[in-house]
Amino acid sequence: MLASASIEAGSTSGKKQRTGSPNQAQIKWRTGAQERIYNRRLIEALRAARGAARPGAHAVKEAADSALALTARGQSRWSRAILTSRLRRRKLLVKAVGRIRRRRRSPVPSKRDPAAMKVGRVVPGCRSLPAPTLLEEAADYVAALEMQVKAMRALADALSSARIASPESEAAES
């Protein structure tokens, strides 16, 4: 998928740098294709969230994050963590698994850098992970977040400008 995505987005912004995995994260999240995919998902999620809770700023944020995780296609740990935490139907299952996981999850800094633990706390689903995996996940998460912010900002700007436009046109029509 990545290859075809970059082929398709070759005219746009496919950044092909070195082949380290964090740079793959960059490459992956900055292609125009990914942005389009995310936009679509975002819009759908937002439309769904509208029906759910009216004042829901939280709902919007969660929808956006879920859309982001979906766009990641579950290939990264944080995306899987987001998706499993959002599923309500499977909440019981997730909770059970979470309990088991919590038992196993001891803050063992054996292979884990205690300084890198703070990074693990910020990235969802990456609390105790060995350092190289954690850094990889962090890079992917940062790239994804940047794309998310960019898309949401564009969307918000578009919507607000349309809002401004529509009353005017309505006034103009009538």
Add this chain to the structure above:
Amino acid sequence: MEPGRSSGGGSGNSGTFTPEIAETLRFEEEIQSLMRDGSPAATGSSFTALLGLPASQAVELLHDPGDINHRSATGFPLGFSPTFPSNTALVERAARFSVFAAAAAGESPLVSNSGGHTAWPKPEPADSDSGELLQRPAKRRAADRSKTKASAKRVKSGEMGTGKPTETGEKLPYVHVRARRGQATDSHSLAERARREKINARMKLLQELVPGCSKISGTALVLDEIINHVQSLQRQVELLSMRLAAVNPRIDFTGLDSFLPPECGRGAIGNETSLWLEGVGLGPGERGQHIWHTDLMQQQQQQQPQQHDFIGSAGTSLFPCNPSDQAPPLRSNQLKTEL
């Protein structure tokens, strides 16, 4: 690699070892001459026949670690016998080496043994049989180099370190990882070093990802900066979600995709677009939303089958309202890229 290492070792150790380098060369010549003189019983791989009696003495010397340690010039903390636990042929070879040193230099065998072995920074590129013997000092040198670091762990594992350099005559069950000059050569530290390098590589790429991190030096600060960046991005997401929530109830999302940065409008779908417009209740005169309409329908239709096949029920929980009243999905290369 051994010649390369030897040259590095020579230049690095030049301060202490130059007199002994000359000695080494002399020894080599003597060894070769001895071999050439040969004895009737000399085989290709052992010097036993050449030496005869002194070998036993040398072996004895080797197996007396206390004495060796006591006299070692550079503080060899280990005796030699522990370093060659399983291969008595090696021990004998080393013994012969020491005997040669003693014979040629006229020093006490122990001093020259330890001194010579610590002194030989280069394994002279293995030529024929002398190559075998000279690989002893290669081993010593490796162990020795690890010991000069003077860390307890490396000292302890110096025995294992002797197996590290790849050698022709011996088959040791180690992973042949080439140790860099001046670094410990045991498997633990090599694995650790590989791990550290992996971590550092990832950290470097993260630094490039986060703006303003390349200037900072020091792992902890970089990590802090990364964390700050992630937290600021998350805050921005929250702010934007509040903005979107404020805007949401008023406007219906229809053709937003084309409005957004990476894309600018695919071909309008014609009838469906107009259907959409009517269905949503927006007049065709509204410029902003009109642009939105063109692509969303097309892409929405594409999204349905994708979501179904890759998330299943999760997808439906996120997107409960499926616009099923629209035209059949249109396939495009975008669809293929997603799959």
